[in-house]
Amino acid sequence: MSAQVYVNTRTATFPGGEALAGVTVSLHQLDGTLLTTDVTDANGNVYLGDRAATTYEIRITAPNPSKITAGNRQQVVVIDSVDPLVFDVLVDVSALSPATDSRYCRCSGVFADAYGRAEAGVVIRFQESCLPNLLYDSVVGRSSGVLPAGATIVTDEDGFASVDLIRGATYLVTVAQYENTSWEVLVPTASAASLPDVIFPTIQRAEYRVGGALVLPVSSPSQSISAGGTSELAVTIVMLSGLELDNWTDLVTFTSSDETVVAVSMASDGESLLLTGVAAGVATVAVAVTEPDEDGYGVDSYPVQAIVGSISVTVTP
Secondary structure, three states: OEEEEEEEEEOOOOOOOOEOOOOEEEEEOOOOOEEEEEEOOOOOEEEEEEEEOOEEEEEEEOOOOOEEOOOOEEEEEOOOOOOOEEEEEEEEOOOOOOOOOOOEEEEEEEOEOOOOOEOOOOEEEEEEOOOOEEEEEOOOOEEEEEOOOEEEEEOOOOOEEEEEEEOOOEEEEEEOOOOOOEEEEEOOOOOEEEHHHHHOOOEEEEEEEEOOEEOOOOOOOEEEEEOOOEEEEEEEEEEOOOOEEOOOOOOEEEEEOOOOOEEEEEOOOOOEEEEEEOOOEEEEEEEEEOOOOOOOOOOOOOOOOOOEOOEEEEEEO
């Protein structure tokens, strides 16, 4: 009374189009309970397990600025079958070109409701964040009030919107659906970025440098130190938008899986992570998001995305 369930992601109806790898697909009960989550392989396929016959919900997160044709949340009906059930998800991978002006980052993306339906007509306002400023021109003897520049965009019928923002600038953002609420965001120093990731800042990973050199691989860094020795790592927090932040002390916390092997503390400069070898063995130094604060870092995401960057530490005698 079950069937093996697969999802296939493509740019057009099978067998046409191209397979799309790297799409996160999660399977949920209709009450929202998460059953499993995984990422599509090079053939655009992901296996969601052997499932009982009933109706489920799949939630899809594609690489930005791709669009899920039928919405990010879709219901699928599993029937009893000896053959695998394959559910096709169509993805529009069309993307905007980067901003032509090197000073700007082209931010684009899709906005939807909790059921994956496109949200058209959403008004999003950006205003440069700066202190009140008065400019006096001594030549003409006249004062001018300097006002922050802004931009207003509205999502189209597909929930899509795009705006060019100054790279590295801070903006005050207001979104019509969040009445009487505004917050500050930073724009990455890149030619293009995901607009939702810029507006809702979410931590993706931690990167480490020793003596200025990046610790590789980034996805699963490792360190080897001797008992009684130390290793000092400069930490950079990378957001989903591509923004890089060096000031991490209020954003993430680090814990050792075995403090009898490795102790974790703040370095004397107050900006680096210090690992101290206690005794021979292997331990993992895990990184986790601190509780969300007024800066907004720690936004909920579905499916839940764990921070990449836990360090495997080997302590030698």
